[in-house]
Amino acid sequence: MGAAVKRVEIQAQQRLRTLMRDYFLDLDAAARDPQRRVAWCTSVGPCEILAAFGFATYFPENHGALLGAKKVSHQYIPLAVSAGYCAESCSYMNSDIGAAIGGYSPLQEAYGIAGPPKPDLLAYNTNQCREVQDWFEFFGRRHNAPVFGICPPRQLGEVTPAHVAFVRGELERLIHQIEGRFGLSLDRRRLEEVVALSSRASTLWREALETARARPAPIVFWDGLIQMAPVILMRGSRLAVEYYETLLAEMKQRVHDGIGAVPGEQYRIYWEGMPVWPRVRDLSEKCLELRAAVVASTYCNSWAFEEYAGGDPLEWMARTSTEIFINRAESFKEPFLLDMFERFAIDGAVFHNARTCPNNTNSRFGLAQRLREQHNAAVLVIDGDLSDQRFFSTAQTMTNLEAFIEQLETRRRSGNARRPAAQGAGR
Numbered sequence: 001m002g003a004a005v006k007r008v009e010i011q012a013q014q015r016l017r018t019l020m021r022d023y024f025l026d027l028d029a030a031a032r033d034p035q036r037r038v039a040w041c042t043s044v045g046p047c048e049i050l051a052a053f054g055f056a057t058y059f060p061e062n063h064g065a066l067l068g069a070k071k072v073s074h075q076y077i078p079l080a081v082s083a084g085y086c087a088e089s090c091s092y093m094n095s096d097i098g099a100a101i102g103g104y105s106p107l108q109e110a111y112g113i114a115g116p117p118k119p120d121l122l123a124y125n126t127n128q129c130r131e132v133q134d135w136f137e138f139f140g141r142r143h144n145a146p147v148f149g150i151c152p153p154r155q156l157g158e159v160t161p162a163h164v165a166f167v168r169g170e171l172e173r174l175i176h177q178i179e180g181r182f183g184l185s186l187d188r189r190r191l192e193e194v195v196a197l198s199s200r201a202s203t204l205w206r207e208a209l210e211t212a213r214a215r216p217a218p219i220v221f222w223d224g225l226i227q228m229a230p231v232i233l234m235r236g237s238r239l240a241v242e243y244y245e246t247l248l249a250e251m252k253q254r255v256h257d258g259i260g261a262v263p264g265e266q267y268r269i270y271w272e273g274m275p276v277w278p279r280v281r282d283l284s285e286k287c288l289e290l291r292a293a294v295v296a297s298t299y300c301n302s303w304a305f306e307e308y309a310g311g312d313p314l315e316w317m318a319r320t321s322t323e324i325f326i327n328r329a330e331s332f333k334e335p336f337l338l339d340m341f342e343r344f345a346i347d348g349a350v351f352h353n354a355r356t357c358p359n360n361t362n363s364r365f366g367l368a369q370r371l372r373e374q375h376n377a378a379v380l381v382i383d384g385d386l387s388d389q390r391f392f393s394t395a396q397t398m399t400n401l402e403a404f405i406e407q408l409e410t411r412r413r414s415g416n417a418r419r420p421a422a423q424g425a426g427r
Contacts, residue, residue, distance in 0.1 A: 005263050005288050008254075010223060012247045016230070019243060023233055024111045030056035031117035037182070038117045040139065042132045043232050044302065044321055045125040046150060046174055048198050048313070051236040052191040053184055058117055059233055060135065064092030066106045067099055068277030068387030076102050077388060090131040091356040091387035097138055119143055121181070123174065125150045127327045129359040148177045152322050157329040159322055167318035192313050194236040199308035199316070204244030205231045206304035211251040212295040213344055216260025218251045221271045221294035222284040223261060231303045266291035267408050268345055272298050272337065273352035274360050278389040279397075286398050290405045296344040298325050298337075299360075326360050330367055337367075338375060347408050347417065348378035350401075355383065355391040378411060380404040 030036040039055035041047045043062070050057045067073045073091055076098030081087045083101060085094050099105060105115030122136040122145055133149055140147035150170040153163050175186050205228070212219050219227070227247060234240040254260075269287070271294050276283060287294055305320040321327075325336065341349065349371070351363040358364065363381045371377040382400060384392035411417040 005291075007261060007263070007288065008259055010219070010227070010247070010250065012243065012250050013226065015243065015246065016227070019234070019239060020229060021111055024107055024113060027056055027058050027117045028111075028113040037120040040116075040119045040122040040136065042124045042128065042136075044127055044324055045132075046123055046171060046317065046321075048191065048194045048236050048317060049171065049175060049178070049186070050121075050123060052186060052194045053178060053182075055121065056117070057233075058119070060096055060116065060139070061092055061132075062229075062233060063099075063105070063107075063116055064096045064387060065275075065277050066110075067095045068092075068389075069280065070106045071278045071389060072099075072104070072106075073278070073387035074390050076104065088356055090129065090135070091385055093131050093135040094356075095387050096135070100139070100142065119145045121145060121178065122147045123149065123178075125152070125321055126154070127152050127321050127324060129326075129357075131359075146177075146181055148174055150174060150321075152318075152327070154327060155329050156322070156327060157331045159319065163322055164315060164318045167322050168312075168314045171314045171317055188313075192310075195308050195313035195316055196310075197238060197241055198236040199305060201231050201235055201237075201240035201244055202303055202305040203307050204241065204248050206301070208244060208248045208251050209296070209300055209304060211248070211255055212261075212293075214255040215345070216258065216262065216265040217268070217293045217295040218254035218259060218261055220261040220287075221275075221297045221300065222280060222287075224297065224300035225275055225280060228300055228303060235303070260293065262288055262291060262293040264291050265293045267293070267347045267405060269294045270296050270337070270340060270344065270346045270349040271352070272349055272362055274299060274354045274357050274386040276352065276354075276384045276392055277387055279384070279392055279394060282394055282398070283401075286401055290401065292401075292405055294350075296340055296346065298340075298362075302326065330362075330365060333362060334367060334370065337371065338377075341377065347412075348380065348404060350404070351379060351381045353381055353383050355385045356388060357386050360386075376416070378404070378408055378417070 031038050037055050039050040039057050041057050043059050047057050073095035077094040079098035079101040080094040107113050107115055122140050124132045124136045136147050152167045230240040230243045269292050308316045351368050353363050354361050368379045368381055372379050382397050
């Protein structure tokens with residue numbers, strides 16, 4: 001047996017640990033301070049508006065992911081089911097509701113705080129799924145807090161000016177609801193500042209992800225799942241911008257020095273769909289062993305928005321939150337994926353069929369098959385879930401991954417591989 005392959009740790013991650021601790025401790029302090037307010041928000045929701053109003057903003061989806069990564073979701077989902085929530089509904093939602101009922105939070109162990117901060121307001125956007133509305137309604141009742149929401153058009157092919165105008169109107173309505181409920185007045189200049197910072201962090205994040213077009217890729221999907229935290233939790237802050245400036249500089253240096261996230265990189269993989277949070281480490285180590293670099297994903301790109309060039313900040317918010325991949329029709333998704341395969345020189349794609357997340361699963365209506373048959377793409381579909389490990393077979397999935405890599409090697413030797421031209425590669 002050869003020596004185990006070891007990764008080179010991303011140095012910026014040391015700073016990230018401090019940022020995360022400070023973020024959660026500040027949320028806890030805000031919830032205890034009568035002079036401050038806390039808002040809960042969905043991950044691609046109207047956080048810029050909340051930040052401009054001065055709310056400390058918390059994201060329950062992050063808590064759902066933490067429960068999955070801690071491998072405890074399956075313990076708390078039954079508590080949500082006992083409260084009337086279907087076991088096959090979103091496992092983020094069910095595990096988060098169940099953990100609240102059971103009085104548990106991973107934040108207790110990580111940061112020494114009791115759990116999520118008590119909300120003064122909950123604000124959602126159903127651009128991802130309808131479950132976020134029901135999720136927030138549960139906690140609105142639990143904490144006797146107002147729940148305001150935005151419901152944009154869904155499953156769009158082309159995003160038209162009429163779509164954007166409608167969502168912009170929804171954002172204006174949200175602003176008026178918050179002003180009326182809390183006696184506040186939104187500073188529109190402050191909103192422009194927050195949106196500009198949000199856009200800048202998002203742009204830097206996209207540029208960091210784009211460095212994976214190089215061979216070897218300096219960053220992979222498994223890294224992105226950690227590094228994406230500031231662009232979700234701290235979007236609209238200077239801290240997020242500064243962090244991604246540091247991360248991008250480190251990734252560019254890695255490209256220059258030829259340092260890959262997967263030493264001896266042989267295969268370049270695209271990950272389509274949600275992470276399998278309870279098995280991220282197992283999957284990461286298996287890919288490392290197989291010399292397979294997961295160089296791009298739909299999930300990490302979900303927060304790589306188009307740049308804000310000034311003008312109406314609400315129009316930018318409306319357009320970016322409506323154009324996200326999860327909110328689009330398959331007529332948009334298929335060419336998007338093909339373009340990603342080309343730009344990142346992908347050898348094969350892994351589609352995750354997440355049992356409780358149909359909204360972010362794209363292997364259910366023939367897309368994976370069309371990519372195979374019409375575009376000669378190598379595609380593997382694995383079954384699992386984002387948080388509930390009872391839906392995931394580790395042994396079967398690892399065997400399938402090994403067989404998939406063998407398939408890629410056979411295609412390569414036979415000359416039958418779909419070989420997109422590598423771009424932005426090398427030193």
